[in-house]
Amino acid sequence: MYAVQQFINILQLGSIYGLIALGYTMVYGIIRLINFAHGDLFMVAAFISYILAVYLKLPFIPTLLISVVFVAMLGMSIERLAYKPLRQAPRVSVVITALGVGLFLENFVLLFYPYPQVVPTLLPTINWNLGGVTVSFLHVLIVGLALLLMLILDLIVNRTMVGMAMRAISWNKTIVPLMGVSVDKIISITFILGTGLAAIAGVMYSQAFSTIDPYMGILIGWQAFICAVIGGIGNIRGAILGAFILAAVQILVVTFLPSTYRDFITFTLLLVFLAFRPYGILGKPPIEKV
Amino acid sequence: MKMIKVETEEKSKAWSVAWYLRDHWEAIANNKPILSMLLVVGFALSFAIPQFNLVNTYIQIIIMYIGINIILATSLNIVNGYMGEFSVGHAGFMAVGAYVSSLLTLHVFPSSLGFLFFPLAVIAGGVVAALVSLIVAIPSFKTRGDYLALITLAFTFIVKSLIENIEAIGGPRGIVGIDKLTTMPWVFFWTVLSLWVIRNFIYSNYGRGVLSLREDEIASRLMSVNTRQTKFLAFALSSFFAGVAGALFAHLLQYISPRVFDTVKSCDILVMVYLGGIGSIAGSILGATIYTVLLEILRPLGMFRMVLMPLLLVFLMIFRPRGIMGLRELRWFVPIQELNVVKRWRRRKKVTDANSAS
Numbered sequence: 001m002y003a004v005q006q007f008i009n010i011l012q013l014g015s016i017y018g019l020i021a022l023g024y025t026m027v028y029g030i031i032r033l034i035n036f037a038h039g040d041l042f043m044v045a046a047f048i049s050y051i052l053a054v055y056l057k058l059p060f061i062p063t064l065l066i067s068v069v070f071v072a073m074l075g076m077s078i079e080r081l082a083y084k085p086l087r088q089a090p091r092v093s094v095v096i097t098a099l100g101v102g103l104f105l106e107n108f109v110l111l112f113y114p115y116p117q118v119v120p121t122l123l124p125t126i127n128w129n130l131g132g133v134t135v136s137f138l139h140v141l142i143v144g145l146a147l148l149l150m151l152i153l154d155l156i157v158n159r160t161m162v163g164m165a166m167r168a169i170s171w172n173k174t175i176v177p178l179m180g181v182s183v184d185k186i187i188s189i190t191f192i193l194g195t196g197l198a199a200i201a202g203v204m205y206s207q208a209f210s211t212i213d214p215y216m217g218i219l220i221g222w223q224a225f226i227c228a229v230i231g232g233i234g235n236i237r238g239a240i241l242g243a244f245i246l247a248a249v250q251i252l253v254v255t256f257l258p259s260t261y262r263d264f265i266t267f268t269l270l271l272v273f274l275a276f277r278p279y280g281i282l283g284k285p286p287i288e289k290v
Numbered sequence: 291m292k293m294i295k296v297e298t299e300e301k302s303k304a305w306s307v308a309w310y311l312r313d314h315w316e317a318i319a320n321n322k323p324i325l326s327m328l329l330v331v332g333f334a335l336s337f338a339i340p341q342f343n344l345v346n347t348y349i350q351i352i353i354m355y356i357g358i359n360i361i362l363a364t365s366l367n368i369v370n371g372y373m374g375e376f377s378v379g380h381a382g383f384m385a386v387g388a389y390v391s392s393l394l395t396l397h398v399f400p401s402s403l404g405f406l407f408f409p410l411a412v413i414a415g416g417v418v419a420a421l422v423s424l425i426v427a428i429p430s431f432k433t434r435g436d437y438l439a440l441i442t443l444a445f446t447f448i449v450k451s452l453i454e455n456i457e458a459i460g461g462p463r464g465i466v467g468i469d470k471l472t473t474m475p476w477v478f479f480w481t482v483l484s485l486w487v488i489r490n491f492i493y494s495n496y497g498r499g500v501l502s503l504r505e506d507e508i509a510s511r512l513m514s515v516n517t518r519q520t521k522f523l524a525f526a527l528s529s530f531f532a533g534v535a536g537a538l539f540a541h542l543l544q545y546i547s548p549r550v551f552d553t554v555k556s557c558d559i560l561v562m563v564y565l566g567g568i569g570s571i572a573g574s575i576l577g578a579t580i581y582t583v584l585l586e587i588l589r590p591l592g593m594f595r596m597v598l599m600p601l602l603l604v605f606l607m608i609f610r611p612r613g614i615m616g617l618r619e620l621r622w623f624v625p626i627q628e629l630n631v632v633k634r635w636r637r638r639k640k641v642t643d644a645n646s647a648s
Contacts, residue, residue, distance in 0.1 A: 271425075
C-alpha cells in the first residue's frame with residue numbers, strides 16, 4: 001500500500017514538473033535558448049494566486065485563470081523586451097540576459113514578500129480512501145489537468161498550422177519567413193503557451209504544497225529543466241517522460257535516503273546524462289556543420 | 291587634425307593635458323618602469339594603509355574585496371572570455387577553496403602559527419579547486435555552449451548540496467570562527483600574482499590554443515591544437531585562482547556557509563566579467579572595481595539594490611554585450627613583442643591595401 005501511495009505522489013510531482021518542463025523544451029526547441037527565467041515565472045504565478053486568494057478572496061477558477069493570463073502576458077513581454085533585441089546577438093548574451101531576468105523577478109518579489117507565505121486552500125478537501133491508499137481531489141485534479149494539457153499541447157504542435165510553423169522555425173529559422181510565416185508572432189505564441197503552462201503548474205503547486213517563497217522558482221525550475229534534458233530537450237514527449245522519471249527518482253531517494261540528498265542525486269543525474277547522452281532519451285544527436 | 295588640436299589647446303588646460311597624453315600615449319603606455327614602480331608603490335601602500343590607518347577599516351575591507359573580486363573576475367575571464375565558453379560555476383570552485391583552506395587553518399595547522407601557514411592553506415585551497423575542476427573539464431571535451439553552462443551550474447548545486455550533507459564540516463550551518471588571516475599585503479600579492487600568471491598564460495602557446503578554441507574548435511583541432519589539454523589547463527588555472535580567492539574571502543569574512551556560495555555569487559562574478567569586458571584583463575580589473583564600489587555606494591538602497599543589479603546586467607547585454615573593454619586590452623598587459631607584431635601587421639596591411647586600390 002505504501003508503494004501505491006508513493007506512486008500517486010510520483011504522478012503528482014511528475015505532472016507539475018512536466019508542465020514546467022514543457023515550457024523549457026518548447027522555448028529551447030524554437031529559439032535554442034535556455035530560458036532561465038522560466039522557473040521564476042512559475043514562482044510569480046504562485047504569488048499572484050496568493051495575492052488574488054488572500055486580498056481579493058477569489059475562488060479557485062478565477063484565481064487560476066487570472067494568474068495564467070497575467071503570467072503568460074508577462075512571459076510574452078519578457079520575450080519582446082529582453083530577448084527579441086538579442087535575436088542576432090551571440091547566444092551567450094541571451095543566456096546571460098535570461099539569468100538577469102530571472103534574478104530580477106526573484107528579487108522583485110522578495111521586495112514585497114521577504115518571508116515564505118502560506119497559501120489558503122481554495123479547493124474542497126475531499127479524500128477518498130481506497131483500501132489504505134488516500135487519494136485527494138487535488139491529486140486527481142493536478143494529474144488529470146496536466147495530462148489533458150499535455151495532450152492538447154501535443155495536438156497543437158503536431159496537428160495545427162501554428163504547430164507546424166513552430167516545428168518549421170525549429171528546423172530552419174532563415175527559410176521560414178520566406179514562406180510567409182511571421183517568426184516573431186510564432187515565438188510570442190510559444191512563450192505564451194510555455195509560460196501559461198508554467199503558471200498553471202505554479203498555482204497547482206501552491207495549492208498542493210501551500211508554502212511559497214520567492215526563491216522556490218530556482219530549484220523547481222532547475223529540476224524541470226533537468227526533466228527536459230533527460231527526455232531530450234526540444235522534444236515535447238521527451239519532456240513529459242523525463243518529468244515522470246525524475247519525479248520517480250526523487251521520491252525514491254527521499255524514501256530510502258535522508259531527504260537532504262535529493263538535490264545531490266538530482267544534479268548528479270543531470271551531470272551523468274550530459275556526459276553520456278546529452279541529447280536525452282528521445283532526442284536525436286545534433287549534426288555539427290563546419 | 292592639426293587645426294583641432296590648436297583650437298582645443300586654447301580652450302582649457304585640462305584639454306591640453308588630454309591631448310598631451312594622447313600624443314605621447316605610446317611612450318607612456320609602453321613604459322615598463324612605470325608599471326614596476328606602480329607595483330612597488332602599491333605593495334608599499336598595502337603595508338602602510340593598515341599600519342598607519344590611512345583610511346578607515348570599512349574602506350580597507352572594501353579595498354580587499356576589490357582585490358579578491360579582481361582575482362575572481364580575471365580567472366573567470368579565462369573560461370568565459372578567452373575560451374568563449376559559458377561557465378556559471380565559479381562560486382562552486384570558490385567554495386571548495388574556501389572550505390579546504392579554512393579547515394586547514396582551523397584544524398590542521400597550529401592556530402598560534404596560523405599566519406605562517408596561511409599561504410600554504412591558500413595554495414592548498416587553490417590546488418584542490420583545480421583538481422575538482424576535472425569534473426567540469428572532462429565533460430567539456432564533448433559538450434560546449436548551453437550544455438557546458440548546465441554542467442557548471444549542476445556542479446555548483448552539487449558542491450553546495452555535498453557541503454550541506456557533511457556534518458563534520460558544519461553542514462548547512464557552515465564554519466564560524468575562522469581566523470582573520472587575510473591582510474592587505476596578501477590580497478595585493480595574490481591579485482598581482484594571478485594577473486601576472488593569467489596574462490602570461492594568455493600570451494603563451496597554450497593561451498593561443500585557448501583563443502583558437504573560442505573562434506572554432508574543429509578548425510583549431512585541424513591546426514593541431516591539443517584541445518583536451520588546452521581545455522583542461524584553462525579550467526584548472528581558472529579554478530585554481532577561484533579557489534585562492536575563496537580562501538582569501540573565507541579568511542576575510544571569518545564565516546562561511548554553503549549559502550554564501552550559491553548561484554547569486556556566481557552571477558555577481560559574471561556581471562563583473564561582462565561589465566568590464568570579455569577577453570580583457572584590464573576589463574576584468576575595471577569591472578570588478580566598478581561593481582564592488584557600486585554595490586557599496588548603493589548599500590543605502592537595501593533590498594532595492596538586488597533588483598537594480600540584474601536590470602543592469604540585462605541592459606548591458608542589450609546595449610553593450612561586450613562590456614566596457616570588450617576584447618580590447620590595455621597596453622600594459624600586452625607583451626612588447628606582441629605590440630610590434632601588430633604594428634608590423636597593420637603597416638603591411640596598409641601597404642597591400644594601397645597596392646590593391648591602385
